[in-house]
Amino acid sequence: MSQKNRLPNGGTIIRERPVTFSFDGKSYSGFEGDTLASALLANGVHLMGRSFKYHRPRGCISADSHEPNAIVELRTGARREPNTRATTAELYDGLEAKSQNAWPSLKFDYLSFNQLLSPFLTAGFYYKTFMWPASFWEPIYEKIIRNAAGLGSAATEPDPDTYEHAHAHCDVLIAGAGPAGLAAALSAGKTGARVILVEENAFLGGQLALDHDKINGKPAADWIAEAEARLSKMTNVTVMTRTVLFGYYDHNVMAALERVNDHVAVPQNHEPRQRMWTIRAKEVVIASGSQERPMVFDNNDKPGVMLTTAVRRYVDRFAVAPGRYIAICTNNDDAYKTADVLRANGIEIAVICDARETASSVAQSAIDAGLPVELGVVPAKAHGWYQVSSLSMQRLDGSPYGSVNCDLIAVSGGHSADVHLVSQTGVAPVWREDIQSFVPDTPMRRERSAGASKGSFALADCLKEGHEAGHEAAKSAGIKVGKLAAAPKADETEYGPIHSVWRCPGNGKAFVDFQNDVSAKDITLAEKEGYVSVEHAKRYTTLGMATDQGKTSNVNGLAILAEARGQSIPEVGTTRFRPPYSPIAIGAFAGHERGMTFQPIRRTAMHRCHEKLGAVFVEAGQWLRPQYYPKPGEEIMAAIWRESDQVRKTAGMCDVSTLGKIEIFGPDSAEFLNRLYINGWKLLAPGKARYGLMLREDGYVFDDGTTSRLADDHFFMTTTTANAARVLAHMEHYSQVVWPDLNVHFCSATEQWCGVAVAGPNARTILDAAFAGAQDMSDEALPFMGVREFDWNGAKARIFRISFSGELAYEVNVPWRYGEAMWDSIWEAGHAHGLIPYGTEALSVLRIEKGHVAGNELDGRTTAADMGLGKMMSSKKEFIGNRMAHREGMVDPSRAELVGIKIAQSEGRLRGGAHLIETRNDTNTVLDPDASKGWVTSVGDSPQLGCWIGLGYVQGGTARHGMKMIAHYPLRDEQIEVEIVSPHFFDPKGERLHG
């Protein structure tokens, strides 16, 4: 329980609040304010994970979200979260964390023998190895790869937490609350602009060393506290911590993820775990800082090799000594800040290897202060197994320069400006040789970078640029701004010279991309094998393709590739960064859109009536429709058979509310319909309905339905359930864009009218009773295809004498809220007359028996003639699709035509989707397009014909009536002999329509 590496003083951890946590089952203590990594380091634990490919022992190299090594699983059970970074996971009491990618344990990892195979596990290993024989791909190779690959494992139970989506708008959005971001927020906030300052960490200040850096002559910690206090008083400024801006999208929209409750075990007070923000900003200031680069030398991945900024952060903020005897390797001045912080905390410095041969002024003052600075020296090799124990050094030419004992190696290969967000906007970064970093090019969006993310690494520049950028952004956002006050001042005014040694001489394993285990050798090998383009080398070696998107490895990798190609870094160029900036949980993207709230469920007004009758529901788009109404113990097929039989014997009722319904008004309504449908509408008398078919502009069938004329200038259209929204949009296009001169108006009435179809010989008797004579149902008062409006107990009702089943049938519509009352009235009236409810399955059987087309037949590839409705196409008028419908391919006599299909014997089952072929010999060649002469679209077990029947399309259609074919269903390897017949199986003369 001891925290042997915890410093006695300092840091921002709350020492009064100790917490207990576990890592790989072992219990440790830490403090509130720690991260998992800082607490493990405080306890002397450096080994935090195993690498992806070679399973080498790894410790954390950073203290940030770009951590490539210390990737762990947090929590257990349903809240288990894999692939989180120990360096950003905030510690709380009872946190359970587990290492990943190691079996049976982190110390004795079975797959670490991969290291012995490492000469073979080079770039392109999978492409080279798992190639032959092809028959091994799925059964053997995939299993091997699946077993070895991957990081953590996701929870198998549903996530009990919630995730929210929220929106925000502002004048100035600032990414990052380091020195530049804070200065920008202060100056923008002062103008009165609406400002949102977003910070990934739980604290403000970024890379500022709290006790070392001085701003306006005071310690950085004081300046940060003051800035925080001033910002909190500005009501126009919102500061969002624990929030990462991860995506930069069109029209200056940025996406952010707020980790509302990741720092506690269980979210309280019904709060979400995470909240995803969509922030629309007039102007953006990017102050996301920089990432320090590791140095590439042999064994540079050992636990205990850490970036200098990270070492500084652990000492300064978390009061943890990650080592007691530290070697520093650098090629720039920044690492000397770490030396100062170490010295101030009494931590010994074994050596400072500075790759530069001449001392910078900063290096010279360190030498003058007596620090062991070695100029022109770079690391050669790290030694030690689970933690660094010594460091061999070398001159730049590779000649040995002795070794030192140390328990930590702090490295700084320079800094890379964080150009990720700018790169997401499509701006290619440009290389600056003087600071050895890519920097953002001219903005394409309303954004500007400031501070380290712009390549200005000196503290004074960060403050000045941030200060100016905030003011400038507010001004560009249209805020009246006053005179800009003086910027905060800092002592550090220049970054100093840098001398990059991209690959320190050596022949061992030197890693570039730690997370994907890509070594310097892999990159040079890829180049030798011809992957010279940076985009190709990236994909071949997987450099930069891990969850950190190569934040620490990108520049080192390109530089090594450039050296191998004998070119400069700008000539090689860089890859483009894409959202998300850091990994985002899928749950956050889904938000509330999961489970029952994934999408709306549409229920008809009569839903409860169906429930009472024991209906089984089926999803039709978002609608729930009764599929069938089983009697106790009745199987689905028996129920469908019974329902479709009973309708023709007595009567049945069916909820048809989901049909699309459109009210059409205006003097030009008839003309409009005339252009919309292929058949004529001008002569349709008020009080009459007509079946209509519409085409798309390309001549194929779009939709069908029955449309009625209620008055000269008032029509009522129905569409198929599936196409309701599309038909409305189609009509709106023609009325608004193509024929704005037509005086016609319409709106959807699908959810205003509910409908019941009553079909069967007893339909009229039942409706007479149900509506108690409110409407005369006689043939004279309401003939076939007649439509009447009537008053039913004060409600407006419409009755249509139309039939989809071929029986004497009516559809009655009443306003939505009267749906239940109507259903109940009809149901009660029907008791004495053998009325049953029937679902979509029986509806389908009934319409197949009549050869009526439905959704399955309207597949977007059929013409009116294919459906046997070619004669409906009026030759006396123009209509949508008319011109295109007469093209050669559309009228080709060899096109498949609608036919009826009936199995030849009474036993056996026909299947939708089966191919129609001529002989059994063709079944082996059914994939040959010539063998298949057609296909089956809809099937049903017909009580009237006593066998399975179906509709389908077949070449030669009518000419094949009476001929035998084979329906071949390859998915089940079934073949059945069928007879091609007319689609009008039952009552072909339509006598039953009249009761």
Place this chain on the structure above:
Amino acid sequence: MHQIYCPWCGFRDEAEFQYSGDATKKRPKENGSEEAFFDYVYVRENPKGWHTEWWHHVGGCRQWVKVVRNTQTHEIVATGKPDDKLPVPSAKKGGRS
């Protein structure tokens, strides 16, 4: 995430609109030739840069809105009603959005 100015409703979020294709094509007269209809139905430019498009405000006023948008930068310079003649910037111009 685009923000589109609907001439009827003002600035609205892209999520309320349904992209509905090329607005530079004009439907031939009813008695137009098969070739003219073929061109109207099938032939499309695929411009990199400025383009005039239909965005149907399905989640709002249900009007068809004409939009001049840069397919490369997603900048929108003008929107209007179906009959409006909208100025299209020259090919070179495009930029901050």
